[in-house]
Amino acid sequence: MLDKKIKNRSAKICIIGLGYVGLPLAVEFAKKGFRVFGIDTDRERIKNVNSGRNYIRDIDSKEFKHLSLRKRIIATDDYSVLKEVDVIIICVPTPLRKTMIPDISYIIKATNMISKYLRKGQLVILESTTYPGTTREVVLPALERKGLRVGKDFYLAFSPERVDPANKVYKVRNTPKIVGGMTDKCNRFAESVYSRIVEKVVPVSSPEIAEMVKLLENTFRMVNIALVNEVALMCNRLNLNVWEVIDGAATKPFGFMPFYPGPGLGGHCIPVDPHYLSWKMRKLNFRSKFIDLATEINSRMPEFVIEKMRSLLKKKSKSLKNSKILVLGVTYKANVSDMRESPALDILKLLLARGTKVYFNDPYVSKVSVNGKILSSVSLKNISRYDCVLVVSPHKIYNFNDIVSKAKLVFDTRNAIKGVSSSKVISL
Numbered sequence: 001m002l003d004k005k006i007k008n009r010s011a012k013i014c015i016i017g018l019g020y021v022g023l024p025l026a027v028e029f030a031k032k033g034f035r036v037f038g039i040d041t042d043r044e045r046i047k048n049v050n051s052g053r054n055y056i057r058d059i060d061s062k063e064f065k066h067l068s069l070r071k072r073i074i075a076t077d078d079y080s081v082l083k084e085v086d087v088i089i090i091c092v093p094t095p096l097r098k099t100m101i102p103d104i105s106y107i108i109k110a111t112n113m114i115s116k117y118l119r120k121g122q123l124v125i126l127e128s129t130t131y132p133g134t135t136r137e138v139v140l141p142a143l144e145r146k147g148l149r150v151g152k153d154f155y156l157a158f159s160p161e162r163v164d165p166a167n168k169v170y171k172v173r174n175t176p177k178i179v180g181g182m183t184d185k186c187n188r189f190a191e192s193v194y195s196r197i198v199e200k201v202v203p204v205s206s207p208e209i210a211e212m213v214k215l216l217e218n219t220f221r222m223v224n225i226a227l228v229n230e231v232a233l234m235c236n237r238l239n240l241n242v243w244e245v246i247d248g249a250a251t252k253p254f255g256f257m258p259f260y261p262g263p264g265l266g267g268h269c270i271p272v273d274p275h276y277l278s279w280k281m282r283k284l285n286f287r288s289k290f291i292d293l294a295t296e297i298n299s300r301m302p303e304f305v306i307e308k309m310r311s312l313l314k315k316k317s318k319s320l321k322n323s324k325i326l327v328l329g330v331t332y333k334a335n336v337s338d339m340r341e342s343p344a345l346d347i348l349k350l351l352l353a354r355g356t357k358v359y360f361n362d363p364y365v366s367k368v369s370v371n372g373k374i375l376s377s378v379s380l381k382n383i384s385r386y387d388c389v390l391v392v393s394p395h396k397i398y399n400f401n402d403i404v405s406k407a408k409l410v411f412d413t414r415n416a417i418k419g420v421s422s423s424k425v426i427s428l
């Protein structure tokens, strides 16, 4: 019955959590003709969805408006809509607490609400990144609380999201999707539903494998970024250009994959997800040394940026204290508006603590709060008044030729100004 409904697209889909992950997913299902409901706790987001106002940069706003106005996507904060849907996909946040311990309270809240309305024949999929065991140990018991049995009465799977914001090539449709069901039937249904919107679905043998796949992917990135950040520190001591070293190594057609250094880790995933794994392993008396070491090296990068800038300014007989610095781009990476875990925040904090007069410009961010101080994005009109322009998020929108020609000094932490040859530009 469920399989038939999925195939003929009469299955109704509900996405819980309409953020960077949930909203694009809702759009993909709606585009394929499914009736989509979205549940969110954020009233502003609900209002935006229902009035056709897109708030996620990777979604085509015109297409979104069209789907919303035709009521192909309807948002609500009323969980009772779950009674009438066939597939429920959970895309709520999984942050870390201040103590670096996983905060799965959003998953628990969403699951408890699903449990209240769960009925026979429904498929529930968890997409939020989490530690191995969450689907079986946390979600399943809550869903079986009222006597329904998985694989028989309802279906449950974990399927990690791999979205890469601002990636122009890989979107939901052409990024292979891993699914790990609690039973074979759960796997089959989850595979069937995703294959309506994704070119390739890859079933694995259990939810734990699917959970661990995602953590391997993000730990792989975190550790390799740490390695190359340490290589950047080494090259700095050796007076070598790390970017040239990486470009050279990347000409090897096998056994090497380039990663690039930067001012520090950012975003909702890479600095966070590996700690879900190390927390789980600590509970099993296992210390994940690579994650610990990578965290230590990556978190040193903002300090390194400040130290290097201090020595660049010193050559111009300036100190950090009597300098004006313009931070260019404060989001966690270029061409996104997401500030979560952005290294720019650490850099702004460190500069303010040293008494530097700090300013920032970002076309996607109007205000930033640093230690209770609110900074507003400044215009790029008077670039020559700053002692140094510090490039943190090199958005494509920036005209670097113009910026370099007006600036006194540019410290490029991302090697973004490759094309502009000028002695004023110093890279990490």
Ligand SMILES: NC(=O)c1ccc[n+]([C@@H]2O[C@H](COP(=O)([O-])OP(=O)(O)OC[C@H]3O[C@@H](n4cnc5c(N)ncnc54)[C@H](O)[C@@H]3O)[C@@H](O)[C@H]2O)c1
Pocket (backbone or CB within 6 Å): 016, 017, 018, 019, 020, 021, 022, 039, 040, 041, 042, 045, 091, 092, 093, 094, 106, 109, 110, 127, 128, 129, 130, 161, 162, 163, 164, 165, 268, 269
């Ligand atoms: N952003 C990414 O690039 C990315 C990539 C891969 C995986 N992920 C993972 O996907 C998950 C979601 O991330 P995101 O970036 O979309 O987060 P987000 O903060 O952008 O969106 C989450 C949404 O869930 C809503 N929400 C919170 N609690 C809720 C509840 N109880 N009921 C209904 N809605 C609720 C929030 O209001 C918000 O709109 C996380 O586990 C994250 O690690 C994110």
